Amino acid sequence: xxxxxxxxxxxxxxxxxxxxxxxxxxxxxxxxxxxxxxxxxxxxxxxxxxxxxxxxxxxxxxxxxxxxxxxxxxxxxxxxxxxxxxxxxxxxxxxxxxxxxxxxxxxxxxxxxxxxxxxxxxxxxxxxxxxxxxxxxxxxxxxxxxxxxxxxxxxxxxxxxxxxxxxxxxxxxxxxxxxxxxxxxxxxxxxxxxxxxxxxxxxxxxxxxxxxxxxxxxxxxxxxxxxxxxxxxxxxxxxxxxxxxxxxxxxxxxxxxxxxxxxxxxxxxxxxxxxxxxxxxxxxxxxxxxxx
Amino acid sequence: xxxxxxxxxxxxxxxxxxxxxxxxxxxxxxxxxxxxxxxxxxxxxxxxxxxxxxxxxxxxxxxxxxxxxxxxxxx
Numbered sequence: 623x624x625x626x627x628x629x630x631x632x633x634x635x636x637x638x639x640x641x642x643x644x645x646x647x648x649x650x651x652x653x654x655x656x657x658x659x660x661x662x663x664x665x666x667x668x669x670x671x672x673x674x675x676x677x678x679x680x681x682x683x684x685x686x687x688x689x690x691x692x693x694x695x696x697x698x699x700x701x702x703x704x705x706x707x708x709x710x711x712x713x714x715x716x717x718x719x720x721x722x723x724x725x726x727x728x729x730x731x732x733x734x735x736x737x738x739x740x741x742x743x744x745x746x747x748x749x750x751x752x753x754x755x756x757x758x759x760x761x762x763x764x765x766x767x768x769x770x771x772x773x774x775x776x777x778x779x780x781x782x783x784x785x786x787x788x789x790x791x792x793x794x795x796x797x798x799x800x801x802x803x804x805x806x807x808x809x810x811x812x813x814x815x816x817x818x819x820x821x822x823x824x825x826x827x828x829x830x831x832x833x834x835x836x837x838x839x840x841x842x843x844x845x846x847x848x849x850x851x852x853x854x855x856x857x858x859x860x861x862x863x864x865x866x867x868x869x870x871x872x873x874x875x876x877x878x879x880x881x882x883x884x885x886x887x888x889x890x891x892x893x894x895x896x897x898x899x900x901x902x903x904x905x906x907x908x909x910x911x912x913x914x
Numbered sequence: 915x916x917x918x919x920x921x922x923x924x925x926x927x928x929x930x931x932x933x934x935x936x937x938x939x940x941x942x943x944x945x946x947x948x949x950x951x952x953x954x955x956x957x958x959x960x961x962x963x964x965x966x967x968x969x970x971x972x973x974x975x976x977x978x979x980x981x982x983x984x985x986x987x988x989x
Binding site: 690691693 | 922925929934939940941947948950
């Protein structure tokens with residue numbers, strides 16, 4: 623399998639946590655067959671919020687109409703996915719969606735999307751060429767990503783992104799100050815001429831008892847962006863080196879257990895991992911610019 | 915029949931066929947789910963109370979049985 627032509631924050635984070643997991647995910651293009659309810663529910667909610675915002679801020683719909691359009695999108699996005707889950711079922715996500723717009727009503731939200739030519743800047747996708755050549759094609763590697771909105775808060779421009787979580791507490795609020803995901807978003811926005819001060823992360827807590835909300839503002843000065851960029855280049859070069867030598871280090875530590883356990887544990891626990899691929903894993907081409 | 919009167923599966927198949935929720939239907943659907951969840955929450959809370967009572971009763975019965983087996987002063 624060839625080396626990917628692009629890198630995004632998920633790929634960088636995976637490589638840094640466990641190079642072997644990076645190989646299995648983005649070179650071998652493997653993914654566990656069992657789909658993730660967390661990713662699907664988060665994607666459905668993000669897509670619904672986006673449709674509601676776009677409809678309202680572009681002047682296409684009233685507040686009530688925009689909410690109905692967003693809910694329609696949530697149900698459509700959910701598709702055939704199983705509906706039953708304690709905190710992430712379809713009815714529960716519809717309720718969380720409605721709770722969101724009770725908390726942040728469209729006409730009164732203190733964060734408004736940046737308007738350009740009458741269109742709200744939601745779903746901001748980017749692709750930045752990097753000074754590293756792809757080892758197979760010789761083309762420049764591309765850094766890609768997508769975030770929810772370029773927003774204006776108190777006359778200042780910010781990257782805005784929503785995150786669903788099962789718990790919104792102090793540790794949730796404190797986890798963003800160094801996150802490369804948001805440094806990369808700020809770098810991309812700036813490179814396209816948007817002078818963002820940082821990122822605003824809106825947390826949506828999906829609890830059994832209801833929905834909770836929290837919001838944090840994280841600043842990203844230029845020196846942090848420069849450091850992130852240099853680190854990104856070093857990480858990609860190391861990934862290329864692993865690819866060229868065929869030697870992929872394996873973490874054998876925290877990365878194997880976080881978030882309920884790495885999806886490739888079954889392979890790493892076996893002396894003959896190739897025997898476990900059929901039946902437990904499927905081929906998946908990672909597309910960081912794919913819609914949610 | 916209006917979308918708001920249908921089950922979630924029925925609503926979903928009509929949305930997948932291209933229909934859109936109206937604001938009234940949306941509000942009605944959401945309120946229905948909120949009501950169902952509140953009812954489910956109340957049921958599960960009642961069930962937890964009953965379980966706790968049963969557990970407490972079992973504990974008392976066990977303690978009584980245990981005390982009954984202890985030797986008395988006269989013995």
